[in-house]
Amino acid sequence: MVRRPARRARRGRSRAGPRDGWTSTSARKLDPGICGPRRACRAPTSSNGLWPVLRQRGPRPALRSSTPTGIELPGRGTRVRAMRVVRVQVGRAGEIVIDGRAVPTAIVKRPVEGPVAIGRLGLEGDERVLRRRHGEEHHAVYAYPEAHYGWWEERLGRTLAPGIFGENLTVDGPLETEARIGDRIACGTALLQVAQPRIPCRKLRHQLGLRSSLDFLATRRVGYYLRVLREGVVQAGDRFEVVERAEGSPTVDTFVRIATEDYWDVVGLRELIAARDLDPTWREDLGDKLARAEAAEGWLGFRELEVVRREAAGEGAVHLWLACPWGRPLGPHRPGQAVGVLVRPVEGSRPMRRRYAITAREGERIRLTVRVAARRSVEEGVGLVSSYVHALEAGGRLAVSAPRGSWTAEALPRGVRRVTVLSAGMGIAPAVPLVRDLREAGLAVRAVHFRPEPGEPPLWDEARALGFEREGDLDVALRERPPGAVYAAGPRGFVASLGERLEVLGHDGAAFVEEVGPGPVPVPAAPPPPSEPPGCDG
């Protein structure tokens, strides 16, 4: 340990609310980056990728500190919270038993009183079990916001020991939504730089008693690793302040989201790769992800889209307009194609996948038209997905896979100019955009919706405007052999009897059939979820 003049260090954990160490608005002028309003991360109502859907229950909570950044004091102007080191911790190499096996680790850390030297590879007295992996300059010091302790204690239902996350510095400092990769932070007499987020390992999972380390990651309350730009000395109570903002660099929160959930996000991945002074290991990893995302048709796996508008679609169906909550493009699709959705319709139920046609598009918004398949049977476990999706309101989120399917105009053999499109049930959903597309391409299209029962089907206004006929009897709808190609979409029974009818009529042209009901959902393979990471602590 390094000796230096004793200072009054704060002991124990800080609590919310005003206390010593407030600075005046002049600090805001000097350092607008840290003194601006605290931005809470948006709280999606579903998840972005497959694994969080599997693990997450309910909405992701907003990331917000229990202590305010600024406070209005009558007559004194806005005061700004000082950024401080709350505790300093170091750990000795030892063992913990995980699943019956002894695992070497230095994750168990204990608070240190008095000044501690910060060297290029970390705090003095802080041991690492795998120096090669864990001791490098890009994760020399691990800082964790004190503000998250209360949040975790509430969720875990127990008091957490200081340093439980394996952090070297518990800080009253920038949250993950505020700290940017590359930010420079004055810490005691040292100068540190935000290098990367903490990607948790099984040791942390064990410490917290979580089912999976991914549960920790999904909260995005992960803290961050710092590299040491200038060695120095730190003790509890010292300042921990951003002195140079890495403007344009992603925040730690954004970094975690894109690198571990939104791996489809080509634009976001490029921004991550351009993060200031990024660890080369991350650059390589993100480069691989970017190459896969760029090569993908549409996007990989499931991504979260937000319901931006909900409209009635007739016969109890709804139109849901979906857009990327991060404003990213959706990529092209072909009329007649469908997306996959992944939902956990009832708490505790298994995740389920279904397909829904894109019935319209406005720029970077797509429209799905969903009818509840079997409302009265929800208790029996049928109609669950359509009921869930149908109930989504504006602002709700849905995990959606990229548009897929060959029930499109592109499937037509060259030279075919006449087409018959037949639909039944919700087969009308892909049929409407397909007919519109075929007409725009100048083809002669006859469109018939088969519906024996009275009443109008969903989307009928649009279908009628496109000249759809309506027929209750398939033999009447298809009296003669249809010229050219036939497209058919509808429930299994309809598709089967249509096939028989075409055979009777001796139709020998191309036929494209889409069975619109439960079935496999083609999803471009997503990268595996993050596992034992570069940057795991101890």
Ligand SMILES: Cc1cc2nc3c(=O)[nH]c(=O)nc-3n(C[C@H](O)[C@H](O)[C@H](O)COP(=O)(O)OP(=O)(O)OC[C@H]3O[C@@H](n4cnc5c(N)ncnc54)[C@H](O)[C@@H]3O)c2cc1C
């Ligand atoms: C390519 C494709 C595109 C699709 N597009 C749409 C669409 O745009 N809009 C839409 O609402 N659905 C569409 N579907 C159907 C959708 O994927 C689901 O099958 C449907 O929502 C039922 O799922 P569920 O889990 O609610 O009901 P499930 O429990 O899977 O089914 C409940 C009961 O309803 C029957 N059923 C299933 N689907 C339908 C249906 N569409 N009409 C009548 N009965 C049905 C089932 O056979 C079962 O008996 C499409 C399916 C495919 C394959």
